[in-house]
Amino acid sequence: MSGAAPLVFRLEGVTKDYGPIRALDGIDMTVRPGEKICLIGPSGSGKSTLLRCLNYLEEPTGGRIWLNGEPVGHTIDSVGRRRAPSEASINRLRMSVGMVFQSFNLWGHMTALQNIMEAPLRVRRLPRAHARDLALGLLRRIGLEDKQHAYPSELSGGQQQRVAIARALAMEPQVMLFDEPTSSLDPELVSEVLDVMRTLAQEGMTMLIVTHEMGFAEEVADRVIFMDRGRIVETAEPHRFFRRPESPRAAQFLARVVGRGRARSGSEQHDLRATTGGEETETGRLATSKTERET
Numbered sequence: 001m002s003g004a005a006p007l008v009f010r011l012e013g014v015t016k017d018y019g020p021i022r023a024l025d026g027i028d029m030t031v032r033p034g035e036k037i038c039l040i041g042p043s044g045s046g047k048s049t050l051l052r053c054l055n056y057l058e059e060p061t062g063g064r065i066w067l068n069g070e071p072v073g074h075t076i077d078s079v080g081r082r083r084a085p086s087e088a089s090i091n092r093l094r095m096s097v098g099m100v101f102q103s104f105n106l107w108g109h110m111t112a113l114q115n116i117m118e119a120p121l122r123v124r125r126l127p128r129a130h131a132r133d134l135a136l137g138l139l140r141r142i143g144l145e146d147k148q149h150a151y152p153s154e155l156s157g158g159q160q161q162r163v164a165i166a167r168a169l170a171m172e173p174q175v176m177l178f179d180e181p182t183s184s185l186d187p188e189l190v191s192e193v194l195d196v197m198r199t200l201a202q203e204g205m206t207m208l209i210v211t212h213e214m215g216f217a218e219e220v221a222d223r224v225i226f227m228d229r230g231r232i233v234e235t236a237e238p239h240r241f242f243r244r245p246e247s248p249r250a251a252q253f254l255a256r257v258v259g260r261g262r263a264r265s266g267s268e269q270h271d272l273r274a275t276t277g278g279e280e281t282e283t284g285r286l287a288t289s290k291t292e293r294e295t
């Protein structure tokens, strides 16, 4: 492998089987420092599984993953035996890779401030005063300093998700994974979460984002990766992807998600935007409710 390459992640032929179901079917990809990648694809295409493998919440069935040139998960020793990763290496991985889920998963019995302080205290073992300063700084960054003493039940979904992002950032991760971070939010709360993510992107964070917010993906992503049936079907520069998807499956998916326009692939490529009467800014927020998405 290319240990010297300045890659955050490198994946080679990653597969993941759940019994007879092949959730990931030979994923090759690289993630460079500072890169923003949006993962797009129909439900069941393996997007969440991919993120969970990167964070070692799942162990791939086959293939290899490296983080900063270090193998993620088991290794094969000199006599060909599988060796489980050490706890220290799993901890190092989890500290480097922040994750934000669709359901915010904040601890209900802790205030916003305590939620953010928890990992710095327990995992990073920072002194309490230091952890508190860090958490307050993060609350300021997400615009919720005045909610530091609020419990999750006293916060809106958008506010809870912003706290969940701050909680992940409190580990000072090298890369952030987002799995449909706005999909369970009421439409009017989506933009406040996307604003926080946009700022993070501008600050140079390396980000992998599973999203159905196509406008956001087009704006923020350096690359879009379209997945279907456990495979990467298309990797593209976002402006091109959203206007002229190359693969028929991506075109079909976009046409369905965008809910208007009939994108075609190949020679009949269609500018999706051209079919929407020029409503360029309306491509985002088109699939915020589950029912609009593919299931």
Ligand SMILES: Nc1ncnc2c1ncn2[C@@H]1O[C@H](COP(=O)(O)OP(=O)(O)O)[C@@H](O)[C@H]1O
Binding pocket: 018, 021, 022, 023, 041, 042, 043, 044, 045, 046, 047, 048, 049, 050
């Ligand atoms: N824990 C699991 N057990 C069994 N099958 C699973 C599990 N997680 C995911 N799958 C299956 O793997 C495939 C990919 O799922 P997932 O990664 O959640 O897709 P996506 O996030 O793109 O919707 C689906 O067929 C799903 O049913």
Ligand SMILES: [Mg+2]
Binding pocket: 047, 048, 049, 179
């Ligand atoms: Mg998913």
